Amino acid sequence: MSRGAIELRDVNLTFGTGRNAVTALQNLSLSLRPGEFLSILGPSGCGKSSLISTIAGFQPPQAGELRVDGEPVRGPGSDRGVVFQQPALFPWKTVRENVEFGLKFRGVPKGERRQAVDDILHKVGLSEFARHYPGQLSGGMQQRVGLARVLVNRPRVMLMDEPFSALDAQTRLMMQELLLEVWAEYRMTVLFVTHDVDEAVYLGSRVAVLTRRPGRLKALFDVDLPRPRGVDVLVSPEFMKLKRNCLALVREETLGALGRDFKPVQAARVYREVFLAENADAAV
Amino acid sequence: MAIEAIKSLELSPRPPGRFGLAGPTLRRWAAAGLGMGIFLALWLVFALLKGNATLLPAPAEVVRGLVALGASGVLAADIFASLRRVFGGFFLAGLLAVPLGLGLAYFRRAGAVVLPVINLLRPIPPIAWIPLAILWFGLGEGSAFYITAVAAFFPIFLTTYDGGTQVDRQHIRAAASLGAGSGIILRSIYLPAAAPAVLTGLRIGLGQAWMAVVTAELIAAQSGLGFRIQLSRLNLETAEVIACMAVIGILGASMTGLLKLLEKRLLPWHHA
Numbered sequence: 001m002s003r004g005a006i007e008l009r010d011v012n013l014t015f016g017t018g019r020n021a022v023t024a025l026q027n028l029s030l031s032l033r034p035g036e037f038l039s040i041l042g043p044s045g046c047g048k049s050s051l052i053s054t055i056a057g058f059q060p061p062q063a064g065e066l067r068v069d070g071e072p073v074r075g076p077g078s079d080r081g082v083v084f085q086q087p088a089l090f091p092w093k094t095v096r097e098n099v100e101f102g103l104k105f106r107g108v109p110k111g112e113r114r115q116a117v118d119d120i121l122h123k124v125g126l127s128e129f130a131r132h133y134p135g136q137l138s139g140g141m142q143q144r145v146g147l148a149r150v151l152v153n154r155p156r157v158m159l160m161d162e163p164f165s166a167l168d169a170q171t172r173l174m175m176q177e178l179l180l181e182v183w184a185e186y187r188m189t190v191l192f193v194t195h196d197v198d199e200a201v202y203l204g205s206r207v208a209v210l211t212r213r214p215g216r217l218k219a220l221f222d223v224d225l226p227r228p229r230g231v232d233v234l235v236s237p238e239f240m241k242l243k244r245n246c247l248a249l250v251r252e253e254t255l256g257a258l259g260r261d262f263k264p265v266q267a268a269r270v271y272r273e274v275f276l277a278e279n280a281d282a283a284v
Numbered sequence: 285m286a287i288e289a290i291k292s293l294e295l296s297p298r299p300p301g302r303f304g305l306a307g308p309t310l311r312r313w314a315a316a317g318l319g320m321g322i323f324l325a326l327w328l329v330f331a332l333l334k335g336n337a338t339l340l341p342a343p344a345e346v347v348r349g350l351v352a353l354g355a356s357g358v359l360a361a362d363i364f365a366s367l368r369r370v371f372g373g374f375f376l377a378g379l380l381a382v383p384l385g386l387g388l389a390y391f392r393r394a395g396a397v398v399l400p401v402i403n404l405l406r407p408i409p410p411i412a413w414i415p416l417a418i419l420w421f422g423l424g425e426g427s428a429f430y431i432t433a434v435a436a437f438f439p440i441f442l443t444t445y446d447g448g449t450q451v452d453r454q455h456i457r458a459a460a461s462l463g464a465g466s467g468i469i470l471r472s473i474y475l476p477a478a479a480p481a482v483l484t485g486l487r488i489g490l491g492q493a494w495m496a497v498v499t500a501e502l503i504a505a506q507s508g509l510g511f512r513i514q515l516s517r518l519n520l521e522t523a524e525v526i527a528c529m530a531v532i533g534i535l536g537a538s539m540t541g542l543l544k545l546l547e548k549r550l551l552p553w554h555h556a
Contacts, residue, residue, distance in 0.1 A: 056461050058457050075460075076460035076461040081462070088452070088458040089458075090473065090476070091554075092476040093553075101462050102462035102463050133553040134553075149458075150462075153462065171290070175286075177286035178290065180286075
């Protein structure tokens, strides 16, 4: 049984209308194999987050096909869990209630629910914090609740939108290891959006590099690093080679976005544009 | 396992729920007592300097006035009359303003129709409604309820509406991607997310209802603390006027304090 295959064909996604229209994704075609870990890498404002929004079902594309396991996406669903950049936990619910949310509203019986939540909280190391509120936890803990809240639903697909970018370097590294452990156990398809080249290469089985806005596929390559990957992978020559390759591609796109004869004033304007584009969907 | 390493980096858990309340309580009470003491001392000094109990009675005389009012039984009756009006108007206002505020925030298009009207009515002070209230409801309870309700309605509505519009879109998205339908999102995300704003609005509304009830009773009632102030004024019983003012102050402040406690109890996460 193939579970978690994602197929995008010529997907176009635009925010706003008329003069304010911003094209986030243009003719983007991409396939994810069931159970693969695909990192999406690209410059700021290239539409990485829009890609997540589309697959999650928050933003239907204007054109193109989008299928998960052959079924067209018609809106959000628990088969596609989303881990947000800001954990987006429900602050009025305890850690346990947050994690339980999906199960509860899909009619899983209480005893079963309790067991599932206990197991997952143990896995992310938060058993002692089940009765705490999110506001009482550190950023890393909050993001682990966000991860647990999705994992407990056993989704076919996990969409991760720069989930570790707000964490300090130390915690981020640990979270990456934890994620790889969890993925090795659950084997769901992971689409992991990041602007961090190290992170993309370290985690992914493949890395897709997007162009600057409007986002199209610039490059797609395999990461042939052995698994399980420990931190020593990060200093191996193979890793360095892949990293150099990625850096060059991303740099090319970023410089392209900044204009050929790069000037600070111009750069400020471009940054503003990029910022507006990134937040365009928030304004609508 | 990565998780063991992560846990070793983190602090051990503090007990869940409420914390950090016991320590500074004593100091807070002491500070409050100091403020009260200074206020009373200044009052006493000015009263002694003036030496005229009709212009400014000393605190002790106000207490005597309070005791006299209390002993004759009118104070209890007036407090009861005012409380009934405050709560009557407040509940009416809350019953209307909370659903309306949340509803208009949820259904933005309806909000665009109704909000301009509310923004036009809002700057009209409750006291300006008194002539109409007397024409419509007479010089009785009806008028007083109406005035307090008008006063409480706007802060409750506006704060609730604001809270409703500021529900985090990411929360709604997260819930949807966890499998929640629109009914569950309304009940489990939208309402709890707006709850702190609703309670804040109710607290402000209750304060406004207190302000308005005295105004209403000064003009359009035959009982209540406002009415008593008016009567004492005509009798030049300044000590009784101030006694009634003090009762209003104490009652109003206690109710606000009680609502704040209720907020902490109902929304422990908001204060965590």
